[in-house]
Amino acid sequence: MQLTVSRDTLLKALSRAQGIVGKKSTMPILSNILIETVANDRFTVTATDLDIFSKGEYEGLSEKTGRICVNARDLYEIARNLPAGNASLETVDQTSVRLVSARTSYRIPTANVDDYPPMPDFGAVEYIAIDPDVLGGLFDRTLFSVANDDPRVFLNGINLEIPEAGRVRLVSTDGHRLSLIDGTVERTPELDHPVIVPRKGVVELRKLLEESADPLEMGFAGSNAFFRRADLLLVMRLIEGEFPDYTMVIPKSSTNVVKVGLVDFQNALKRMSILSLERSSGVRFALAPGEMTIESSDPDRGEGKEQLEIDYQGATLHIGFNARYFLDAIAVMKGNEVILELSDELSPCVIRDAGEPGFLCVVMPVRIT
Template identity: 35%
Template sequence: MEIKTPKEVLYQVLQTIHSVSDKRNTMPILSHVLLEAKEKELRLAATDLELAMETKIELSVMSQGAAAVPCRKLFEIVREMPDGIVHLKLEPEFSLRISCNDVLIRLKGLDPVEFPVFKKPEKEATSQVKARIVAQMIDRTIYAVATEDMQFNLSGIHVEKVAETGEIRFVATDGNRLSLVDRPLDLFIPEGLSVILPRKGIVELRKLLSAEQDSISWGIMDGQMVVLTSNYSLYIRLVDGIFPSYQEVIPRFGPNRARVNREQFSMALKRASLLSDPRFLGVNLGFSRQGISVASNNPDLGDSAELIPVDYTGEPVSILLNPRYLIDIASCLENETVLLELNDGSSAVIVRDPGDEKFLGVVMPMRV
C-alpha cells in the first residue's frame, strides 16, 4: 500500500475517527485504524465493537493494499507533521512509513486481516431525516443519560415511536431526572425491540451532525443503528437491556405554575450552587407571587440568597433541588422563558419550553 494526500485532508478525517477506537486495550487490533487503499480512494475504519465508523477520501494511490496502525498515535503524528503532502507506504512486518517534506516516521502496526468486518446496510432499510432535528433531539436529552456503569439500561437514549402521533421520541433518565422530546421523523423500529443508543455512540453521532447542513440516512437493523452522513458511516450497537417504564414518574398535573426568564433563572442557580453543601448539592427554591427565592447554605463556607422575578400562579411552594439538573435543562432550551409546574415540595417538578410543546423535563426533589 502506498498513497499520497494533503496533510490537512488526512488530519481532519483522523480527528473525527480516532475517538471511536478502543482505548481499553481489550483486543490490540481495536486500538488500530484500518487503512485500505483501492483505485483512487482510501478507506479508513475504526471500532471498539460497540461502535464503528468508516469514511473514504479521494487521493493518489500508487499501490493498493491495507494497513492497520495505532489510531490515536497516527492522528498525533499527522497532527504534528509540517504542512504539505503526507506520503504513507506499507513496509515489511506491517510497519507504516509516514513522511512529509523532510520528516520521516515509522509506525509499527498489526496484520489488517485481524480487523473486524462491518456488515453493510441495505439502502432500502434506511430513511432520510434532517440532521439539525436529530442534533436538537440529542441536545435536549443527552444530559439526563445515566453515567453509572451499573445502570446499563439507563446508560443511553431510548428511541421509540409514539403510538398516538407516529412521531419519534428520544427519552433519557438517570433516575433523578428525565428528559424527552418528540419530532415527526421517519424511522422504522421493529416491533418488540427496545432501542437504547449508548452514550458514546450518541456523542460521536452528535459530532457528525455538526458538520451536516442537510439530511442524513438512518435505520435500525441487526441490533444496531446505522447512520449514513455525506462523508461517514456510523454503526452504533444497541444497549442490551429494557428501558424502564418512565411514564409513571411524570406528574399528571402541576397546579402551581411559574414562568421565569431562562437566563436569569440559570444564573441565579449557578451562583447558589457555588455555596451549596457538597454532601448533597441542594439549593432551596421558594415559589410565590413575590418571586422565586434561590438560597443555599454551607456550614463551612457560608450562604447565599436572592429573589428573582416570576409570573406565578398557585400556592407558595418550597422545594430542594439539585441546581445542576435545572441548569442543564435551561442550557439546552432556546426560548426566553421557561415554565415550571409543581405539586408540592416533595413531588417531581415539570419543566417545559413555551416554544416547544413536544419537550418535557422532569426533576425529582432532593431529600435530606
C-alpha cells in the same frame, strides 16, 4: 501500500475515529484503525470497539494498493502537528509504516491487519432521509440526562420510539432526572418497538452532525442502528433490555405552576451553585406569590441568596434541587421562558420550555440540610 493525502483530510479521518476506538479494551487491536486504499484516488478508514463501527471514505492518491493497521491515537497526534500540505504513508515492511511530510518523517509500528475485526455483514437496511438539524436537536434534548456506565445498562442510552407516523419520541433518564422530546419528521423509520440507542454512539453521531449540514440517512436492522452520509457509515449496536415505563415518573398534574424568564433563572442558578455543596450542587427554592428565592450554602465556603420576580400565585413552598440538573435542561431550551410545575417538597418538578411544547424534563427533589 503507498498513499499521499492532504494533512487536513488525514486529520479529519483520524479525528472521527478517536472517540470510537477501544481505549479500555482487553483487545489491543481495537486501539488501532484500519487504513485501506480502495482505488487510485480513494482510501477508507475504519474504527471500531465492536459495539460501534465507523467507516469513512476520503480522497488520496495511491500508487500502491494495500492496507495497514496502526495505532489511532499516535497517528492522530502526529497528523495534528504536521505542517500544512501533503503527507505520504508508505509501508516499510510487515511491521511498520513510514509517514513523511515536508522535512518531517516518522516510522510507526503496525499491527497485523488480519487481526483487525471485519465489519459484519448487516444485511439489507432500509434507510430514510432525515434532516440532520432536526435529528441533532432531538438528541441534544435527551443526551444530557443519559446515565454513564450504570449497571442498569438500559439507562446508558436514549429510548427511541415512533408513537405514530411523522412523530419521533426520545426519552432518557439516569434515575435522578428524565428528559423527553416529541419531534416531527417528514418520514419515520420502520420500527415496530422502541429501541435504546447507546450514549457513546449518540455522542459520535453528534460530532458528525456538527461537521456539516450534509444530507443524512438513518435506518434500523436487527440489533443495530445505521447512520450514513455520502462519505461515511456509522453503525452502533443497540442496547438490549427494556426501557423503564417513563410515564410513571412524569406527574399527571401539578398544583403549582411557575413561569420565570430563562436568562434570569439560568444566571441565578449559576451564581447560587458556586457555593452549593459540591457533591450534590444543591440549592433551595423558596416560592411565594410573585417571587422566588434561590439559596445555597456550604459550611466551609459560605452561603448565597438571590431573589427573582416570577409569575406565580400559588402557596408558599420550600424545596431543594440539584442546580446542575436544571442548568442542563435550560441549556437546550429554545424559548425565553421556563415553566416549572410542582406539587410539594417531596414531589418531582416538571421543567418545560415555553418555546417548545414537546420538550420536558423531570427532576427529583433533594434533601438539603
